[in-house]
Amino acid sequence: MTPDSGHRAEPKPAVRRDARGRGRGRTLPTSAERAAGASGIALPRLDTESGSPAERLYRCAGRTRAGAIPEYAADPHGVLQPTAPHHERIGAARAAG
Numbered sequence: 001m002t003p004d005s006g007h008r009a010e011p012k013p014a015v016r017r018d019a020r021g022r023g024r025g026r027t028l029p030t031s032a033e034r035a036a037g038a039s040g041i042a043l044p045r046l047d048t049e050s051g052s053p054a055e056r057l058y059r060c061a062g063r064t065r066a067g068a069i070p071e072y073a074a075d076p077h078g079v080l081q082p083t084a085p086h087h088e089r090i091g092a093a094r095a096a097g
Contacts, residue, residue, distance in 0.1 A: 006040075007040075007041065007042045007043055008041065008042070008043040008044070008045065009036050009039075009041040009043075009044050009045070010044070010045050010046075010047070011032040011033075011035065011036055011044050011046065013025075013028035013029070013031065013032045013046070014028075015028070017076075020053070021053075025053075025054065025057050026057065026061070028057075029046060029057070029058055029061040029063055029086075029088070030061065032044060032046060033088055033090055036090065037090040041090065042089065042090050043087060043089055043090070044087070044088070044090065045066075045085050045086070045087050046058060046063065046085070046086045046087070047069075047072075047083045047084060047085040047086065048083065048084060048086075049073065049075065049081045049082070049083060049084070050068050050081065050082040050083065050084040051084075055084050055086075058084075058086040059086075062088065063086035063087065063088050064086060064087055064088065065084055065085070065086050066085045066086065066087055067084075067085065068082045068083065068084050068085075069082060069083045069084075069085065070082045
């Protein structure tokens with residue numbers, strides 16, 4: 001961590017493959033951000049494969065997509081896929097103060 005990065009983090013919430021599609025992931029963005037905020041993190045960045053169900057989940061949860069990074073992460077078959085980073089500012093009022 002550097003002096004200019006103490007306010008941000010990249011939590012990695014996930015649902016096991018055999019448990020997906022049952023609604024368990026709906027709370028992950030909020031839970032990850034709540035834990036980050038409790039740790040003093042104001043800007044958590046969540047990322048997932050572009051076009052994946054998790055990306056739709058983040059978007060539906062109100063997270064802002066910040067572009068795409070091509071060939072960033074390998075899928076289960078080892079094929080490189082683009083990643084879509086998402087963010088949500090925690091405690092935006094604190095930034096103004």
